[in-house]
Amino acid sequence: MYAIELEGVSRVYQKYSARHRFQTFKSAIVRGDFFRSLKADELVTAVDGLSLRVEKGTTFGVIGSNGSGKSTLLKLIAGIAKPTAGTVGVEGKISALIELGAGFHPEISGRENVAINGIMLGLTKREVQRKFDEIVRFAELEEFIDAPVKTYSSGMYMRLGFSIAINVNPDILLVDEVLAVGDAAFVPKCLDRIDDFRRRKKTILFVSHDLATVAKICDRVAWMKGGRIQMIGEPKRVVDAYLQDVAAAQEEDFKARKRAARSEAEKAAGAEETSGEAGTAETEAGGREKRWGKREAEIRKVVLRDARGEEKHVFHPEDGMAVELDVAAREPLTDFVFGIGIFNSLGTLCYGTNTHLEDWEPVSLSGEGKVVCRIDRLNLINGTYYLDVAVHRRDGYPYDYHHNLYSFFVSSTRRDEGIARLPHGWEFSPGIRLKSQEK
Amino acid sequence: MKRLAANLRELHKHRLLIRTLVGRELKARYRGTILGFFWSFLNPLLLMIVYTVVFGLILNPRDLAIGDTAWLYALYMFCGVLPWTWFSSSSLESANVLMINGNLIKKILFPAEVLPVVTVSSNLLNFLFGLPILLFFVPIMGKSFTVYALFLPVVILVQYVFTLGLGLLISALTVHFRDIKDVLSNLMTFWFFSTPIIYSLKMEALQRVPWVKTLLTLNPMTHIVEGYHSCLFYGELIHWKRLGVTFLVSLILFWAGYAVFDRLRDSFPEEV
Known part of the structure; x- marks a missing residue:
């Protein structure tokens, strides 16, 4: 059984030129090109003929560099964006953690915002009332829930947003890089909740740049590049392939910078004949x-x-x-x-x-x-x-x-800290049990 | 037509959201003020007092088409200004509503037409809060209620459909043509004077220039405001034929506005 089924889905964005930006109603009427001016000048393909099936109950990761179409993919699945071509099939109730607290009104209290946001995300009034305490407790905002949301810190804002979205209790949870702003105590709590989802055999689509977390919590991972799926499969393998690709790109970047530095050095050498030899050493620009x-x-x-x-x-x-x-x-x-x-x-x-x-x-x-x-x-x-x-x-x-x-x-996916990674290993006596997540 | 029906069903499904957002709108409007909700009554009350002082005591205009005292003129004008305020602020706010709530359209799945509906509806509520002040002053200024006042909901319905139709059209177009906002604020002034609010179609001067009167009758708002005057000021039966045609025009505008909105809908998430 599939929870999400995409069949040859494309999404083309319309890009309006700078000239169009200044197109006005008046000029449209004056020049009589009212309807033509509504057409886009240029098209950008964000998702390109993509087919994807996500089985029910799996945690599915999506990785890729910026602009590879991950967020558009998520919006297509959530139904916020409509596909230009192809079909999107979704089975079950979706909750999208795309932007937390979108739709909070700054002037009114957290309590009222919870009610409104909950309804926006598809809860009924009674469900909101029933889950209200749980939402507030999870967000750790008991003391501030009656204060206007404009007085909240960005962390409080995010916690409340996350707490509402996760309590909508969806069948499919879409997570888009929202855990980046939480503090050290809240992020594990969120991950815990996502873990809980996995245990209850709900489907999760997880978009993140945090490759270590992706490799850890996902059952399958897709790597997107240029609006297409480059690779799909076992997390560790896909993450490694992606990292290799990133490394190759960085390599290219380094070379380009070196070339630029070299031509600069040659210029300097030409200008200063006496120190000719000094100029031949390759240097990189910087302070x-x-x-x-x-x-x-x-x-x-x-x-x-x-x-x-x-x-x-x-x-x-x-x-x-x-x-x-x-x-x-x-x-x-x-x-x-x-x-x-x-x-x-x-x-x-x-x-x-x-x-x-x-x-x-x-x-x-x-x-x-x-x-x-x-x-x-x-x-x-x-x-x-x-x-x-x-x-x-x-x-x-x-x-x-x-x-x-x-x-x-x-380049490393591990998040160990310090200066050097000392060669090491772990050992535990039989009473202490840990499971290696290294796949 | 099928599309429209489907859209209306979708809208109906989101009625809880609409109700909640209207509530939020009203709450947020007076949040942080000392008098809070009373402003809804206080604003029209102060307006009525100003009219009474200016027209009753200072200008003292008298026209038999309206009444033989200047107090009546103040009442007449208030009777037209109240629904006009609903109409004009709904239209002006509709022009902005998709942009202001851009983050909702981009991040949360719900039909975007909810937003202009909320704008027009919350302004309707503000109008309804002002209505008791008007009803309160009718007997004070020397008019009495007749059974025809019961037709008021009909007039309100016609105005609601008309305003919403225009709101949908404006909100969708403004996403692509930002200067509609500015065009609109000028247009509203012009439109205000093209509607019999500070004057009456029955005035003698108007009878001498029939072409002006004809032009004024082409304005749907004329018949809507006249409807309020019939119900509350003159205490007579509303002009069924004119209001009927206006309702038809309103329905057509609503259909057209919704169609334009529907056509541009997919461009909103990128453009707002």
Whole structure:
């Protein structure tokens, strides 16, 4: 039995040009193009020939980047938007957590808003009365329920909205990224309630960017891209495929930025002949990076590679990384140290080391060469990181110091915190039972 | 016609929502005021007092078509202004109602025509709250009630259908043509003077320019306001034929307004 059945559904949005925006009733009458002006200038396809079946009693996740059509899909299922083509079939009562508290009137009290909102969402007057206490208790607003809603904080507003929508007791619950605003205590409560829904074998359609939660609570996941379903199936697999796609896109983005930085550097080099060599080093535009040193020895190029030797900028915590430096010495040197440092976006040094600290005695450096620092496992948490590379004397005198000139991204679905992800495992004595949700 | 019937059934299904929203509208209007709900009575009362002072004591207009005292003129005018206020504020508010409630249309599933219906209905209630003041002043100003006052609900029904038809049309079109709001506020002034509120069709000067009178009779609001005058001021039978035609026109406007609304409905969630 299917709770939701979409058959070749398309939704085309009309996009009106800027000229149309200023179209007025007067000009429409004057120019006599009254009816033509109601037609759109351009069409945007948000959902494109999509077919989808969601079985009754399943929790179904939808992921995808912004603008991939997720919200439109939800609106189509909720009936707020009508499909341009295809059919939408829904079995059972729907409640949509698309925007919480939509329709609250700021001037009147929370109590009256609960009544009105409940009726808007399809409850009868008696049902609202019966569920009123439960709604207020869940929202933790007992003290404020008689105050006008305009005096509520955004958190209170959201809690009340969620509480009403969840108490409508639908057969199908549509959730669109609404848990993002709750505080640390309320979000688990909401998830708990959604869990309760799952246990009662109700159908949930869950749209979220929180991939960890999606992977955890959903039975099946669809990944949307450009208005179509790119992939559908087992959560972990789909989330991974999506992440890989995102990583590839980030990679592209990094390359584009690098190209832009390179052409900029070439321009700078052209303008300043004397420092010609300095300009050849690749740098990324931005404010926090600096480079200093007299360049008796110079780092000409820095490349990040993955374990297979491919140039990359997005890594997983489990990945290895190789920092490859192209070095050139202007004159033969006997006192030199190579070092690297990894900073997170807060500017905290996550790890730093150099050849001197690791007891490599410098012997000689002349001409050109390569230095590679190989990291077996990054073990960093999700985020953007900045890289320092340097060649300097043992006493610290810098030949060439690149501060935060390079960046890379660590992409992870886990929400662990801190600076580094220490390699670890868990063990429990037989009396303590936990179930791994890793699928 | 089939569409209309289906739409009306849908509307009927949402009557609880309409009732609740009308209640909210009325509550929110006077929320935060000291006198609260009494403003519904106080506003028309103050208006009536102003008319009485200005026309009864200062201007002192006298026309046999209306009555032999200036007090009667104040009553006559109040009798027309009250339903006019219902009509004009409904129309002006309808122009905005879809935009103001844009978040509802975008996020919650319910028929959008509920909103203009709520606007016209809550203004109807405000009109009904003012009605006792009018009824109170009728005997004070020296008029007496006749059995024809019982036709008042008929006139109110005609006006409701007419106002709602216009409200549906305006609310739907304003989504695409925002300047209808401004056109409308000017139009309402013009329309006010084209309706026998501050004058009467029976006035002698009007009889000398028959073409003006003909033009005025083409205005549906003329016959609606005349209906109120018949029921409450003159105490005579309403003009069945004229009001009947007006009702027909109102029904056509309602049908046309609903049809336009229906045609543009799908564009609302994107445009408001």
